[in-house]
Amino acid sequence: MLSERQAVIFKTIVDEFTKTAEPVGSKTLVNLLSMRCSSATIRNEMAALEEMGLLEKTHTSSGRIPSSKGYRFYVENMMETQLDDNVKHSLQQVFQERHYTLDEIVKKSCDILSQMTNLTSLVLGPDSRCQRLQHIQLFPISERSAVAVFITDHGHTENKTFQFDTTVSLNDIQTCCNLLNDKLCGTPISSVVEKMKEIKPLLAASVSRHEVLFQAFVNAFIRFASDNVYCSGQSNMLYQPEFADIERLKQLMKMLEDSSVWRQLANTEGDLAIRIGNDNGVLQMDDVSVITSKFHLNAQKEGQLMIVGPTRMQYDRVVALMEYMSKVIEELYSEEY
Template sequence: MNADERRFAVLRAIVADYVSTQEPVGSKAIVDRHNLGVSSATVRNDMAVLEEDGLIAQPHTSAGRIPTDKGYRQFVDRISQVKPLSSAEKRAVQTFLDGAVDLDDVLRRSVRLLAQLTRQVAVVQYPTLTRSTVRHLEVVQLTPARLMLVLITDSGRVDQRVVDLGDVLADADVARLREMLGNALNGRKLAEASAAVAELPDTAPEDLRTPLLHLATVLIETLVEHPEERMVLGGTANLTRSHTDFPGSLRQVLEALEEQVVVMRLLAASQDSGLVTVRIGEENEAEDLRTASVVTVGYGSGTPLGGMGVVGPTRMDYPGTISAVHAVARYVGEILTGR
């Protein structure tokens, strides 16, 4: 192995040992624990070069070294082998998610699963409505003057709205309304559907114009984003277990997680399904997250429906975390787009 490869092997050994022990790593430990086939002196020289390059650093009181953000970045960029989930873990993921009854349940379960698999904080964004398509609109007559609209999207979202019309409608009129609304909505992206519904009252037969106006108003509200339902968070207690990784800044990280806008921005950046993004320490735009690492991915087939990921200390098991985030996102995507 050439000098560059050997130095990367030393860096990889320091990352692995520091992640598992939380103790700074010395050259003797590397020689003892990792079969690099070189002397302690060579490892010390390599560590000196890695330190000069800013990839590892020496904590004040210790003879050992720890990885820097730049060191973790090089490690992540050169991970050729992401640790795959074991077949037992894959089965557990599938069984746990297959038991979900609706979209809310799928997202709640995926957050719990990600938090358990990675021992970090997990976040999942609700499917972005702008990327969703109307699968079906059902119009149910509850009483002669009251209708219930049930809107189902391709992301598994179900919205119900009851509309009081003020006037009594005959069954035949309800059927005409159902057909007109279905033609305007079904198979369309939500933004297009909203525009199509807004135009309906202008072109409707005179006798249906008033009820259609009532229905269109309610539907347009339904087709717009609900910001309060934007994300699900789980496993916050996992951060407190590694509070020593956040000297003086754990509270900031927790506050940033509560500040949903910050996390939504991170998840919204996950534009590619299946492509995992890792932001390490100082790479995070949000100042409160600069002692943390954020691993995110988009879920859904093709254009992602939303993003999911984990937030944890920079001292994290990157191969295992990347693998877990990738696997859970894939299953969630399959469940939601397969419905």
């Protein structure tokens, strides 16, 4: 348990290091603290906090920085999340400008989060792999393109645009669509591609351009069944001093491209999770934190917003933004459906 003075000193160090990325020394704290303390007293308290594991000393400075354990203590015991009403109003105005689809809403939310935090944001859409195909609807755009709408038994709707290598007649497109609806209805999304290979001879017997259509649908279903992850603001990591080393930056960028990492992190209880450093063995980077916030679209359908950045991030502001954006997505989806 921290004394009142230790708590004030510790929180001041966290706040200052978050802003400056520079180790905080006793001389700096003398000017920052509201209570009057000598440099010697502050140094003693900092040493005590270091013994507790909440602070650590860097090799390049006599100042201290928060440890991973310190950040964990901060978010669990000291963090206060509150979003300014002006910020809430500004975010609401963005989505009132025009009508957005669900896909556009979550992607725009992801972009806004990366812009407002100067960090990297991700959004995980609902995982469709365990759902079953209920219906396919095709809308021809031209003789070489069409839009397909896939609907699952959970009410998940996905749009895919087809670009054909050669001209395909409207009749062939409709015949193909009818055949697939007849043979694939009730098939798990993860099994659709294999099932399509089984009905390929039927397609060949009914449709003249069957090879073109078959390949287009297979590609669409592969994309549909793959992890639905959208990432925004990767370039923000270039300006974080923690990733000035090119090898560290490469490691982070490789991790951002690995959708399996984010699916593993998504398997958590509760709507909010804060992972600091490599505390669960998934991130394999001890200076990276990930905050996740779930949004619920219906009883079976949910997605997650994620913010990725250095452990030195403004946890209170980031959490407040993410929780509010999750509510915005839920409200807009409710209005739409």
